[in-house]
Amino acid sequence: xxxxxxxxxxxxxxxxxxxxxxxECIYRRLTAAEYMDIVDxxxxxxxxxxxIVRGALLYPQLDPGATYTRxxxxxxxxxxxxxxxxxxxxxxxxxxxxKAAITPRRGPGNALVTDDPIMGLILHIIGAFPSYRxxxxxxxxxxxxxxxxAWADVMLxxxxxxxxxxxxxxxxxxxxxxxxxxxxASKMATAGAAALREEMRNAKAKS
Numbered sequence: 001x002x003x004x005x006x007x008x009x010x011x012x013x014x015x016x017x018x019x020x021x022x023x024e025c026i027y028r029r030l031t032a033a034e035y036m037d038i039v040d041x042x043x044x045x046x047x048x049x050x051x052i053v054r055g056a057l058l059y060p061q062l063d064p065g066a067t068y069t070r071x072x073x074x075x076x077x078x079x080x081x082x083x084x085x086x087x088x089x090x091x092x093x094x095x096x097x098x099k100a101a102i103t104p105r106r107g108p109g110n111a112l113v114t115d116d117p118i119m120g121l122i123l124h125i126i127g128a129f130p131s132y133r134x135x136x137x138x139x140x141x142x143x144x145x146x147x148x149x150a151w152a153d154v155m156l157x158x159x160x161x162x163x164x165x166x167x168x169x170x171x172x173x174x175x176x177x178x179x180x181x182x183x184x185a186s187k188m189a190t191a192g193a194a195a196l197r198e199e200m201r202n203a204k205a206k207s
Contacts, residue, residue: 003059015058016082020071026059027075029083049076056083121149128152
């Protein structure tokens, strides 16, 4: 068996590497459900280490036994740490760190800014369209995210409502007037997306 790093990254996201004695070990994080199943089995410490390693070790294949006791014990600790399954206090620190990164605050010119601008955009989209999941949006190109931000602005009312524009043709019927207003709103959304794209390009050029 040879390591297939690219495929493992696609399937598991983050993967980890550690060298323990003569062994180069590659492992992934356990999911919460996997860890709960292992803990619910009420195993001894040694059997618990074996179960954790068997669940998360991707490479190489190691058979449980006295030969690998030290390797399994160290690997188990690394897997638990990478999976954030240690102390609950560490969870709160992680939550606080992420909240600080994505919570908008007032910056220069009283503009709303975040340490993680992409997540700020994603939160804005989800506020208008709750069916979206953050992980789905993160896999989109930036341009597609910005288009959805423009739609979110329209849905949340963060654009000037087109009243009766001064250049609206006279004598329109009810349906024709609504169609005219819909066209105006569509143009405004397109202009908003273009402005956001330009802002992102400028920010990238400055970085």
